[in-house]
Amino acid sequence: MSSRARRTDLVAQLEQTLEAFDEAGGHRVLAEAFAELDLEDALSDVLLPYLHGMGERWSKGAIGVAQEHFASNVIRTRLSLLMNSEARTEGPLAVLACMPGEHHEFGLMAMALALSRLGWRTCYLGADTPTTELDLTCLTLHPDAVVLAAHSHTAFEAHGPSLRRIARSTSLHIAAGGATDDVSELCHASHLDGDPVWAARVLHDALGRTAPHRTSPHRAAPHRDEPSAV
CATH class of the missing domain: 3.40.50.280 (Cobalamin-binding domain)
Incomplete structure (x- = not known):
C-alpha cells in the first residue's frame, strides 16, 4: 500500500471505529498513525482530514451528536497526551x-x-x-x-x-x-x-529564530475539558 493510500485508509479506520463508539479501536488507529508517520504528517494527513469529514457528516445529519462528542473526546485525550509529552522547557x-x-x-x-x-x-x-x-x-x-x-x-x-x-x-x-x-x-x-x-x-x-530563548519551568497548560464541535 502506498503512503498516500495508507493515510487514506487510516482516515477511514478512524471513521469506522470512532463513529461506532469503539474507543479501544479508535485509540489503536490513532496510535498507528502517530507511530507510522511524523507527528506533523499524522496531524495534517490523517487527524485533521478525519475531523473535517466528521464535521461534514454531522452537519448533514449522517452522524449524531453522541457520535461527534464521543469521537471528539477520544481525539482530545490523545492530543492532550501528545501535548504533555512534547512540552518544552526552553525556547520562545x-x-x-x-x-x-x-x-x-x-x-x-x-x-x-x-x-x-x-x-x-x-x-x-x-x-x-x-x-x-x-x-x-x-x-x-x-x-x-x-x-x-x-x-x-x-x-x-x-x-x-x-x-x-x-x-x-x-x-x-x-x-x-x-x-x-x-x-x-x-x-x-x-x-x-x-x-x-x-x-x-x-x-x-x-x-x-529571533525571539529570545528564555528558560522557564513553565510547561504546557492542561486544556479545559469542554465539549467541542468540529
Whole structure:
C-alpha cells in the first residue's frame, strides 16, 4: 500500500471505529498513525482530514451528536497526551487560545503540537477563553506570540479593543475560519491562513529564530475539558 493510500485508509479506520463508539479501536488507529508517520504528517494527513469529514457528516445529519462528542473526546485525550509529552522547557513562548464562545479547538491543538516540535514552549488555554483571562496570562508570562482562533469573524471583531491592547505588548496572530485580512487589520494582528501545521511553520519562520530563548519551568497548560464541535 502506498503512503498516500495508507493515510487514506487510516482516515477511514478512524471513521469506522470512532463513529461506532469503539474507543479501544479508535485509540489503536490513532496510535498507528502517530507511530507510522511524523507527528506533523499524522496531524495534517490523517487527524485533521478525519475531523473535517466528521464535521461534514454531522452537519448533514449522517452522524449524531453522541457520535461527534464521543469521537471528539477520544481525539482530545490523545492530543492532550501528545501535548504533555512534547512540552518544552526552553525556547520562545506562544500562548494559544480560542476566542470567547469558540469551541472548535482541534486545529489550535494541532498548531500547539507543531510549535512544540519546532522548539517552542506553549501555554494552551483551550476553548472559550475570556479575554480578561487572556490579558492576565499575557501579563504574567510575557509571551513571544499569542495565537487566537475562531470560526466567526464577529468573535474577533467584538473584542477588537482587547486584542489591540494585547498586540501592543506581543506579536498577535489570528487563525481559523473567522480570521481574515480585514479582521487582522482591525485587531492589529497577523493572519495565519490554512493548515495549522503549516501556520506553525509560518509563525516559527517569522519569530522563532529571533525571539529570545528564555528558560522557564513553565510547561504546557492542561486544556479545559469542554465539549467541542468540529
